[in-house]
Amino acid sequence: LEGSPDSRPIGLALSRDNRYFYVSNQGNGTLASYELDTLRRLDADGVSSNGTNNLMLGRVPSEALLSSDGQFLLTLDYGSVESPGDSFYIVRVDDNSPGVIGIESSIGVGMRPTRIATSPDGTRWYVTNNLSNTVSVISAESPFQVLAQIPTDIGPNGVAISPDGRRGFVCNFTAGTVTVFDTASNESIGTIAVGAGPARALVAPNGEYALVSCFGDNMVHFIDIANNTNVGHVSVLPEPSAMAFGRGGSQVYLTSRRNDVVTRFDFFVNEEGVPNLVESALIATARTPAGLAVTNDGSRLIVVNEGAGFPQVIYLEEPAQTIEAITRGGSGLVGVSVLEGEGSETSIADRGEVIVLRGQNYSQNPEDNIVTFNGARAEVLSVAGDLRSITVRVPDEATSGPLVIRIGERESTPVNFIISPRIPRVLRTSPSSGAIGLMPNVQISITFNEPVIAGAADVRLMRMLDTFTNGVRDLDPTPIGGTVVLKDFGRILEFTPNAALTETAASNNLYRFEIFRTVTDLIG
Incomplete structure (x- = not known):
């Protein structure tokens, strides 16, 4: 930033x-x-x-x-x-x-x-x-x-x-x-x-x-x-x-100022009653990380880097998927409409992921809200105090198909739901930040904590054109394609842009690398 x-x-x-x-x-x-x-x-x-x-x-x-x-x-x-x-x-x-x-x-x-x-x-x-x-x-x-x-x-x-x-x-x-x-x-x-x-x-x-x-x-x-x-x-x-808890206290994030890294640990107390930290990820930062914070949903890590002079936002995992569930007036039914992308009525998540169902008239008792994914019942983790949303975990036995909510005699209209593998967590990148030059064959390498499943993820490089309108900064993204190669049994992804990275006469361009899920041919 x-x-x-x-x-x-x-x-x-x-x-x-x-x-x-x-x-x-x-x-x-x-x-x-x-x-x-x-x-x-x-x-x-x-x-x-x-x-x-x-x-x-x-x-x-x-x-x-x-x-x-x-x-x-x-x-x-x-x-x-x-x-x-x-x-x-x-x-x-x-x-x-x-x-x-x-x-x-x-x-x-x-x-x-x-x-x-x-x-x-x-x-x-x-x-x-x-x-x-x-x-x-x-x-x-x-x-x-x-x-x-x-x-x-x-x-x-x-x-x-x-x-x-x-x-x-x-x-x-x-x-x-x-x-x-x-x-x-x-x-x-x-x-x-x-x-x-x-x-x-x-x-x-x-x-x-x-x-x-x-x-x-x-x-x-x-x-x-x-x-x-x-x-x-x-x-x-x-x-x-600096330290911070993640996932309700089951994870600890810790800065290492000398190594320019944040370490993520699993925090637990063993059978003998002794607390312990076990390393689960190394997250590269810019120079001399001094402070950090983790978002409530555990999806982003914010780090301030004293030596580099700027803060970073590091994406750890995808945040909870939000599904809009709206009560239809006079019908007494909980109607579910999924708003993802432009006009899409399909939602995507992986087994074990946490999603949020927003709407009205949920039951205050979590067990009264019956949520099924193609017949597999989900665990309801919590109900909002205003009864307008519930948080559930996608069951391990879920398969792609209809998502249905039932509360007593009321039942929602089924909505198509796709089970798609999550993109693994990023351990390190090369380069991690900063200038990468103007060479035509710049390569971006990303190391994950587990293999990327071929066909379940796609990548692109976005050139963020830096412009100002009425004094307000505007980053206009332009996609740049490239070649993707998976190595080390899918744990390392290498991306080579198919066009040279350039700069304008006015200023350097900012490039953003994106990884996103592909949903083609996951049902059928």
Whole structure:
């Protein structure tokens, strides 16, 4: 995405609805906002930006975090070696105009504020002060003010709060310890030794364990929250830092600043009750990944790259397929119409995929909503509170054919549904980003975690012509065909464009590589 080598993006915050994300840039002292689906940077009035109109803080913002209600973007003045910062900024964010709007308030905290955490109920913010060896506890309601200063060990960095809001965990980078504090009394209740240079803490959704990434010894340590003890560790790639959960806590994403990679792990507790991380994918990034976030549906990973100067959006897997199910007036039936593509009334998914059925009058009890794929009953995972959508998993025994919804005596009109193999997850690409030259035989290589089934996927290269209309950037895609070769039993896909990649006199062209499912001859 748009950026500049001197901006040094380091903080990242993703909106609750996943429509926008916000980046703090240490190099030029700005906050930038982006629209996730269009991958465009926005001005403060919410329109497409030419890349120059970010909110200027004039200092060195070291973090970005959205308040629990989504109204405020929180950031810090980290300062410099010669002049450490000491301020906490509260920036108003308007949901209807998604650009960063302006500073609502600034509060003095400790010296060199570094990281922020928020309480689960949204009433408190916690700021680590790296040179003061304290955590500032701040009221999240106006008038915003510091309520307490909690002593820590030396060099506090990352901070996390348990899901029940009772405990806080502070990574003391210099001391190699974690300070545990009680949020009711705002007092330290213990210090736990971990590895060298603990950078970030992440608490499991079930509240049983805290994960600590140790930058200095390339480890992730596990803290048993009930007993305040270090119960183990695993080795990871060099300079681990930012972490995020995916898939409801069953996966962990971890940056490796030295290797320019994000590692995805499966996170689980074994039969002996010991937590563990097992590597499941390596995801290449640009230089020096500093922060990351995963979308709610697990389909996209957002990474800010301090060394490269720009954020990236990496597609992990296809998001849940959405099917529109509309109740027909007066009929009492749940009519299903699938809106995919232009005028299409066919939906596509693979066995085991999660899809969303939108409509009206679903039953609040998941088991009362009977969904079948060509006779195979699906598991209903959840029902929306307004009864307008249900989330289901396509059954393993499903075959292509009619999708039917039945609620009591009501039954939908069958809709044709195609079972199509999913495109495997991308492990790495070459090139991963940046300039690829103007040679006529540029080759793009993609390595997947499992074989691509011939005929089940197609590819194309899109040249995004960079133009401006009335000051608004417009990317007009033009498809470029090419030759596809599968190697390593289908795990490596090589694409060679059939036309030379060129640039215009005005600016370089942006190229987007797309992989999509082919549905020809899958039924019959």
